Amino acid sequence: MQDEESLIRRAQQRDPMALTQLYEENFDKIYRYIVLKIGDRTEAEDMTQQVFLNALKSISSYRWKGMPFSSWLYRIAHNQVVDYYRKKSKRATVPLDESIKAGDDDPQRTAERVVEIEELALATKKLTGAQQEVISLRFAAELSVAEVAKAMGKSVGAVKALQHSAIAALRRVMAVGTG
């Protein structure tokens, strides 16, 4: 197994194989991270694409500091999300349920999934910024606690505490929502 540092060095030399490998390894996770952050699957598709095109443009400026490459991608994705919310007030958005329908052929499954994602996306908005970030990175991007800690620049202990408070807060919010 080739180490990530050497893979990134090849990607910085614009080696198509290395760049494609980084793209394939991270694409789904970045997409999920953005969907959970904004709750809009159609917008998330465009934004996911843009994250990778931006990464491609600026990969030569990436500096290896022992952090996982994905944490750099999540930072680009995070900036996209911030931009999205900045512009959101100026334009109409596609409702979540409309956009989800396009993605699943099974109506029964779609109906269940819509409720879950909608609930989750709305519930996470009630959390603090740091709690939202932990939930997105831990459960949508499926990073380990150690990886989340590196991505957020916090200690492992601090992330475990945030994870605990975020799950507890989510539970309370969702209980109120369904009660």
Place this chain on the structure above:
Amino acid sequence: MMKKVREFDNILDECLERVIKGETVEVCLADYPDYAAELEPLLRTALDTREAAAIEPRPEFRDKARYQFQAALREMEPEKSRGFFSWQPRWVTVVAIVVVLLLAGSGTVVAASNSLPGEFLYPVKMATEAVQLVFTPSALGKAELYARLADKRIDEIIRMAEKGKVKQVERATERLNSHLIAMAALDIPGGEELLEAEIATFEAAPAPAPVEEAPLAAVEEESVIAAPRAAGPPEDVGPNERARLRGLLSRHAVENWNALLAAWEAAPESLRAALEQALEVAAAGYEQALRNLE
């Protein structure tokens, strides 16, 4: 109190990891009966969250995005080879060129040309190669030089593998990759002429004239430093030159691939991944370089 909260944070995370890996919630709760009442609802919420978040991108979107990413990749200019000099201040470049020119033909440079990664004279070998590239202005000359450098890197990969040095195999593979990418990015004139010549040959005669191949070894290491060539008018690269280079490169690609494969077969398990990477880099790199000569 604080210690207890931290302990619970750790237990929650441990159980979460175990459940994600396939254990049931009940098994984990049984390991921590004192915390079970508090743990269970949190674990259930975490699992629901994870399941809800695990949406897949639509296949049509995934295909479209992949296509656009690959199109953007093709449009990108390949990075100029980040060779020895690109990392150094300008004065280091000047001093290195002067020193290497002064040493040209001396025992040091000759000895350095046989050095291996990690050895004392290896940086001299790298500097010598960089100077050779600086004094090879034509694209065709550069392509031949990169082909020779790729041969050297493959030789180093195999020798480092024999010594069991995984890191050095990986570094030599990165250098091999840089050479092959740089070769594939060269703008070698003569492609259209070649096509026209091939059409003319096809129309004029049933059998195309055989392409004469000058052996690469004959020009290699005539002198350690190639004599500086004056930058003249645009090079006149005939279709035969281009075809000769293509034939030569494809022969070297096959020979090098076979040598790497033999090294992989003889290698212990600890070296196999690094050698597989070298095989992958060689296959894709030579393919791109050959495509550039089509």
